[in-house]
Amino acid sequence: MPIDETLAGYSNLAFKSAWVVYVLVLALLIVQYAAARTSETAARELVTAGGGADRPQAPGRIESAPKRSTAERFGNMGFAVLFVAIGLHLASIVLRGFATHRFPLGNMYEFIAMATAAAMLSGLAFMRDRRYRSMWVFLLVPVLILMFLAGQVLYAEAAPVVPALKSFWLPIHVTVVSAGSGIFLVSGVASLLFLLRMREPEGGESPNLLGAIARRLPDARTLDRLAYRTTIIAFPIFGAGVILGAIWAESAWGRFWGWDPKETVSFIAWVIYAAYLHARATSGWRETKAAWINIAGFVAMLFNLFIINIVVSGLHSYAGLN
Numbered sequence: 001m002p003i004d005e006t007l008a009g010y011s012n013l014a015f016k017s018a019w020v021v022y023v024l025v026l027a028l029l030i031v032q033y034a035a036a037r038t039s040e041t042a043a044r045e046l047v048t049a050g051g052g053a054d055r056p057q058a059p060g061r062i063e064s065a066p067k068r069s070t071a072e073r074f075g076n077m078g079f080a081v082l083f084v085a086i087g088l089h090l091a092s093i094v095l096r097g098f099a100t101h102r103f104p105l106g107n108m109y110e111f112i113a114m115a116t117a118a119a120m121l122s123g124l125a126f127m128r129d130r131r132y133r134s135m136w137v138f139l140l141v142p143v144l145i146l147m148f149l150a151g152q153v154l155y156a157e158a159a160p161v162v163p164a165l166k167s168f169w170l171p172i173h174v175t176v177v178s179a180g181s182g183i184f185l186v187s188g189v190a191s192l193l194f195l196l197r198m199r200e201p202e203g204g205e206s207p208n209l210l211g212a213i214a215r216r217l218p219d220a221r222t223l224d225r226l227a228y229r230t231t232i233i234a235f236p237i238f239g240a241g242v243i244l245g246a247i248w249a250e251s252a253w254g255r256f257w258g259w260d261p262k263e264t265v266s267f268i269a270w271v272i273y274a275a276y277l278h279a280r281a282t283s284g285w286r287e288t289k290a291a292w293i294n295i296a297g298f299v300a301m302l303f304n305l306f307i308i309n310i311v312v313s314g315l316h317s318y319a320g321l322n
Helices: 005-047 070-098 108-126 129-150 169-199 209-214 221-252 261-281 288-310
Strands: none
Touching: 005 070, 005 129, 070 108, 070 129, 070 169, 070 209, 070 221, 108 129, 108 221, 108 288, 129 169, 129 221, 169 221, 221 261, 221 288, 261 288
16 A cells, blocks of 8 residues: 555654653753752751741731742643653654554664653653652653654655565564563663662762762662562563564574574573573672663663664664665
């Protein structure tokens, strides 16, 4: 069937709009982050000066409810706009599918769109508690970078997939892998912030910039648990994606495994995450050592996405810039 250029144009517009709205969300949450630090500093100074003592209420006078802080107002606005951005993001994927009359998973642009959407939905699932609100700044940054690269460097026009991808295995295999990749992104961010929190346990009491940033983050134990919880879920999902890819390879190429670069690095990444889960449960390897292994796993995922797809020649090379 011919490509619906109108829907393809709407898909591109929705993707670009989602990126712009994500930037707006990031700006609002950064203001919240900074305003919260400022208000906390002012509160500490007030208490130090003796101005924080409770004063008796005048007889017959009803005190008005305290106003919401600037940080809270900006944070609430940011989260309200976040849902708009995610809606546009998902709309761009759906419209791309209708425009091409297939599942929109045939090239790197479409894969990154799906994986980043999975990361944002995972964020909503795992970071909905208010104590995680400060983490959204750090999740949005890699999502915005990936979306920018997808839209500006790796963009592919709406078109039918190459013959090798015309299989019912395409939506099954790639959807599962992209979902696992998106959840791993949340896990990687949590481990990075955990390492920052371990480096600056006193947060704002530290005079350097890292200490000031760390102050607004959840405590190290909370970040470590989030990284572990998300990896526990992403690990079997991504593993299932690798297995489904092997089954597809057998039907397409007559073998389950051929040590193609994409297959090999995917397996290596999966093994690294297995090592993280083992280290996380092993005395002496918990905390920072395990977190570094988790980050190494996500670096392997990025290497697989960009270097293997674009630079290295293999059976999966057609999934690059076509």
